[in-house]
Amino acid sequence: MEEDVQYSTVQFKSGASAPKNNKEELSVYSSIKIKKPLTSVTQNKDDNIIYSQVELKNLFQSEPSNQNETIYSDIKEGEQKRQKENGPKVQAAGRRFCLLAVCSGIICFLLCASIIIIIIYFTMETHKQKQNLSELEAKNKQLNLEKRLLQNKTEDLTMNVTKLENQTEQLTAEKKFFEIQIKKMTVNPTTILQKQIEQLRSNSEAIIKYTNFPGNLFCPDGACQTCPKDWIQFKGSCYFFSYFNDPWKTWDESRQFCQRKNSDLVVINNHEEQTFIKNRIEYYYDEWHGYWIGLRRINNNWIWVDNSQDTLGYWKNPGSSDNFVHIVHDHPLKQSWVQIRNGFQNRFICEVKAFIF
Template sequence: MHEVKAPAKEEGSPVPDKKEEQTLHSQTEKPSDEERTPEPRSESAPNFHDFQYFNVLAAFAATFSVILLVIVAVLIYFVVTMSSERVKLGGLSVENQRLIAEKRILENKTEEMIRQRDSLNWTLGVMMKFTTFPMEKFCPQKKCQPCQTGWIQFQEKCYYFYSESSWKTWNDSREYCKQENSDLIVTETVEEQEFVSENIKYYYSNFHGFWLGLRQDSDKNWLWVDGRNDTLGFWIQEPFGPVGSYALMIPGRPTNASWDKAEGEMWNKFICEQEILLKSF
């Protein structure tokens, strides 16, 4: 047999070392654990990590449900509470309005009682001025009126226009008025002057009229019977009969020029004035 000869070594090619050959031989014998192909897992067999994931998810869902239920319960509580408070506030509002209405009623009743008190005090004061109060003149058929029968009311005064045939001097006229718990008229306003002018009528002559409660003192000042100075001065400007120290109002003359300065002994009609018995406050 021919002996197989090993191929001749080429020049320049390295000769492998024995250690390298052993290493290569060991590497080709079996693969390492890292190079082994993993065996496929069965799909039906759950992994531990899957169980852990589902448990966490279930716990989160349960916790979220509890939190949601708590939030809903809190919202329901607040809604019910607010509704209850609204009902209470509505009830308080109605009660407050009722109390306010009752307060107004009481205030009105109090004011009415005060007015009645003041009116009664006024009436009592007028009655006390009479020595003997003429009940039949002020209260015919037991129903009282502001003025005596035959007197005329204007604002808060009563007026008596004397119309009998027996005329009187200025002093006698005033005495007659005092017997009726009144006095000769004191004219205070233009409106009162107009009222008097409308209620006096012509009689006998152009020089006769109605005595007023106005006369001249020693200092030539014109004073009313209540002590006040005259500020109206509705005198007749042209010469008109004998000049005296007492005021006489002539019917038919202009309202602002109807007073005559007459002598007190002249006989004339007159006007009495007194406060009303019943006064509203």
Template sequence: MSEQQGSIKDLTTEQKQLTDEIKMVKLSQMSREREELIREREEVTRRREEVTRRREEVTRRREELNQKRDELNREREEVTRRREELNQKRDELNQEREEVARKTEEVTQEAEEVTRKTEEVTRKTEEVTREAAELKWTLGFFQKFDIFSINNYCPAKRCKPCLHDWIFFQKKCYLFYNEAAPWKTWEQSRRFCQDRRADLVVIDDLQEQEFVSKHVKSYFDIQWGYWLGLQQTNNTWTWVDGRVDTLGFWMKEELKPAGPKAGLMPGRNPSESWNKADSFFQNKFICEHEAFQSLW
């Protein structure tokens, strides 16, 4: 009986131990499960917070995008408005440019017309001025040469630049005195020319020198030539118009007797044909005056 009771007691003790162990295991397992649940709950909470954070970020970005979209829409509307304004201004500028071009063309045409009329008026004024000057010169010419009738210059209604027996060259008329002896001194020759409203010839250049040299002829003796309007005054050779001679077409050898008056010797090189002669010497001579300019 005692053994049986002892066995029962042992069994009871074992059962209790087992029960305690089971409880401990269950408690331990429950503790682990609870910890696991806590971790899972924390993870869920963390994930939920992450999702919430991401949702808020997405919401924020969506709001930013919406805001940017609204800004872009406003900018697009502003750009559209400005483009329309620019198009309107461009159209207005094109119209103004066309108007300016039209007015410019009108002004250009008017300016060309004014220029043409001005040129026409200027041309006519110049013609009238030239005709008036020619008439004035012609009147003065005939008043100056009052010893000649207008018929001497304009026979048969047709005017000539020079009188009969005078030779025309470079707007001047020349008379080569070729009468028979007795000839004339330098002073007599000049007086003869002046009586005809002319003067002894003044040589301006080599071309004129060559012209007069071509029209003079040798006569009587090598010492005789044609008086020029050139004389020595105060040791300076001066033309009858007051100009000092700068050409110096003198002969290399002087013919005697030398003097203060200059003559052109025929048959010589034009650039070496002037001779210095005495005042009393008698020569032929050359007269010169301006030509009747209406026929120049």
């Protein structure tokens, strides 16, 4: 902005000039009379002219004057006066505006900072929750894996215990058998000879016991044997175990096969015979396949093929409604008989009395 300059002119009416040698002080009293009132229009002009009347009292002591001198002056006022009058107000308003703007800026900054902090906080919390959830899922998977491992170990231990029990029973049976043999060996030789004589007598009658002696079974090629070929002797009987891979047979088909060999399906009479048979069968295909034995249900009674009633009852599934029985490998000795339907196909066991001669 350009600097405003005020100009004033003073005109003396009498045309007198001030004395040169004036020892006393001059006192000037003036009064300013505004000829035209200032309006909004005049205030906006660059130069405003103010007329004032100046009255001099005792201006000169040496020359008294009875008449007051009136001096008119023109005062030109620019924008500087208005700035001096309105400057403080504008500056105060500006300072208030600046203060308000600064306060508003600070408040906006604090709000933005608060919002950013809240967003960061919730983001961190969400990340922590996701991380915790991932850790929990990993722990859950690990626990499930450990649970399955423990279940598998438990099953393995159960199977091992069962096998140990079976082996214990087998060893017990073999122990009893060897004890009997030892007792027989310690008997008086005379007694042994008498028993051998009696045995020979009974052997001479062995052929008579057969209604139709199967000579082709016991005496192939003219040489008689205690058991037929591929049969296994246990005490007074011979046993045939069908180890055929296929085709397997139903219960009826298995019995017909045994009868064609002048024998029948096996009849288990005691615990020793059960142990003998159980130790010679083998696992095949799956745990439900086994070997047919000569036991079936007739009139709700379990009858062997020799028409004797069963008294052992080594059942695996006693509540079944099926009427035929086979013996399986992977079960305890006294829980190895499984009730099953006749149409199921299995291997089988035949039994015939040994030919002792």
